[in-house]
Amino acid sequence: MNRMLNGMRVVEGSAFVAVPLAGMTLAQMGAEVIRFDRIEGGLDAGRWPLAPSGQSLFWAGLNKGKKSIAVDMRSPEGQALVTRIITASGKDAGMFLTNLRVRGWMDHETLSQHRRDLIMVTLMGDRQGRPQVDYTVNPALGIPDMTGPEGHDAPVAAALPAWDLIAGNMVVSSLLAAERHRLRHGEGQEVEIALKDVAAATIGHLGMIGDAVVNGPERTKAGNALYGAYGQDFICACGRRVMVIGLTGRQWAGLVKATGSGEAMEALARQSGRDLRDEGVRWDLRHEITAILRPWFAARRVEDFAEEFETRGLTWSVFRSVKQALREDPDLSEANPMFSMLDQPGLGRFPVPGHPGAFSARPRIRPEPAPALGQHTEEILGDVARLSDTEIAQLFDKGVVQSPRHAARSAA
């Protein structure tokens, strides 16, 4: 097969964003990813947004291209079966991702007795294993406190589960690093990552911890301004809002030139005695700069300056809702090779993304739909767990496993 991670097999026992995203990212790079769930579906089976059918668009989005097996994990047979699938043989298998943190039969100590070189990546809430989600980690570490309109008194949480998304990608790189180690040293291992630690490390990396320790004032809300340099949103004559960036010297010079505001900026520099070529000065004087630029944007429709901004290579964008973006932006359509229009039963037809990376050594992998719950149960029991037809039939009869076909047959 012609895929980047061809041959790799990863088993995933998961729910919600981070670990499902990790498994899907590997699947979209070409790995075989098996997600196991309870017979009734995982904790995220009904996560919003939903399609009009009631099926989860969220679940479908985060489990694309995986194989699904549905198992009764309360039963000893179910536990033995999941163990067998996680620890099945294969040079590039024996990799397990989870955020379920089941102690006993599904922990690393027990599983690695069945396969010594097992690689297991466990995502926890916090480092003590207490439950945390993106929505609790974020306020605990101060981001909502610095988000929102200037002067707004309440913290503003994000609509995007950024920590989950970062953690999920870190699960991917940790797994690949651990596999690299196994290839060289023949040694498996457990990698533990806490969602809260991902967030704590990241705010440290961005300098926010140092800032809070060595500087006096707390970083405050600054609306939609780009922190520490210049970047601001403006409402145009057409009613559309745009974001313009003057972070680097070149971006700043381009913005000043395109808006013909050179003289006014020089006057501001003289008046304030400060040099606007210094990004921190642009931050300090952002309100004055914005006051100069505001009438320029207020007097123009986006279409009046869009082409010139593009030609000059300015860094800028219009604001859009997701619906607007879908209507206006070809990057969210099949004009972008990352997207394929898929018709998904129970969900509808819309552009579905593959992996954002274009790997020159292999053709792009088209995105594949998410499986139905238990869709690959029989296949996995045969090909991975290597059970006989008789054994498989017994597991179905006992209700240890389920598949849509079998469910339909039982209901009939």
Next chain:
Amino acid sequence: MNRMLNGMRVVEGSAFVAVPLAGMTLAQMGAEVIRFDRIEGGLDAGRWPLAPSGQSLFWAGLNKGKKSIAVDMRSPEGQALVTRIITASGKDAGMFLTNLRVRGWMDHETLSQHRRDLIMVTLMGDRQGRPQVDYTVNPALGIPDMTGPEGHDAPVAAALPAWDLIAGNMVVSSLLAAERHRLRHGEGQEVEIALKDVAAATIGHLGMIGDAVVNGPERTKAGNALYGAYGQDFICACGRRVMVIGLTGRQWAGLVKATGSGEAMEALARQSGRDLRDEGVRWDLRHEITAILRPWFAARRVEDFAEEFETRGLTWSVFRSVKQALREDPDLSEANPMFSMLDQPGLGRFPVPGHPGAFSARPRIRPEPAPALGQHTEEILGDVARLSDTEIAQLFDKGVVQSPRHAARSAA
């Protein structure tokens, strides 16, 4: 050496968040990472936040544990030198990360003539190579439109450059996937990733694109509520704000029990004719639920219920600023093995994070400070570019390279 990515050498030509974060993540897993910069420092050399000394806490945060070489890249000698460093021999070398996208001498086609199996990961703004930053990608794709207080009319941008952070982590996993491929097939490649594609793919994965296509109403701002289930912030009697989560059935039942609101919730269910065990119903009725819970929190200080919430395993958190978090939360101190207190010249003393992953096969790597600009120039010229002492002296004399020691000598 006893490190996860031991032996790997990565060269980085970068600025700002994503690619520096990628290189640093690899360094914190044990790779040797060489960042090259202009003699005067990269575009991000003065990025905020700054320490009182004027040095960048941001730069120090995103370049920890790297080696730094300062080169005049306008000169042909400087370009030849950087080429030599990127394409230097070594089985686990020949890996290059960049977001600078310099056409000609520094593109993949040219560089790979010097090392056929070069792996190069390039992060672009958008897929056409136009400039985009987190602050423009985010409004273009609709996140600020769904962020902020309910009913607030303007879009609210995030204080966290989430797309940069996600893209940076994706650069890491793409590099590791490409190295895996090279180990198996002996083949290098270029991986191109656009920041905007990372964002577009992610909103697709989360179901937001499907939602916008198949459902009528646009997703609107919902303040600090957890989208699609129950999660809300409350102000307590002590003035502190808390976030409580009722996403899973267990979390919801725990929250209802801990707040003694079972009867009121049953009454709400009867009155509305809806089943609160359904997460979507909790979302639809979130205002009614919040009205029930609000007096409970308003009548209690955080200390009155914190212990019971912990004992019951509820998913919750207090809101904090970063300064508050540093004072109150041991997870941001050396009590957390991820953090080390470092004294950094020109910056100060504060807790500095290492990689969030705990890899059982290797001891945790303590974080190392960022280098001074050009700190490793001589070492890299000798050990990596394999130049003679005479050649190195000539490069310094001509001003093709710089180091802090040499700069001090020249100034003396």
